[in-house]
Amino acid sequence: MTVSVGVHEAKTHLSRLLEQVAAxxxxxITNRGRVVARLVGPTPRTPDLGFDRGNVWVADDFDDLxxxxxxxxxxxx
Numbered sequence: 001m002t003v004s005v006g007v008h009e010a011k012t013h014l015s016r017l018l019e020q021v022a023a024x025x026x027x028x029i030t031n032r033g034r035v036v037a038r039l040v041g042p043t044p045r046t047p048d049l050g051f052d053r054g055n056v057w058v059a060d061d062f063d064d065l066x067x068x069x070x071x072x073x074x075x076x077x
Contacts, residue, residue, distance in 0.1 A: 001025060001026075002026045002027070003017075003026070003028070004027075004028045004030055005027060005029060007030070007036070010027075021039045021040065021041050022041060024041065026039065026040050027039040
């Protein structure tokens, strides 16, 4: 749902409006009946998988994980 408020009300009640945005609402700020700004929550950030590829290594003497733990990491258990 979109809430529409004037500039004066937005200045006066900014904290309340930000709480509404954090709860998923969109807030339009109007000046003389014309929308001049829109407050929306941030878009969820997806992790950058593989961003460190080539910079991480496993030592040659690193022991393999026990089978049950390995399967748990791979989502099999």
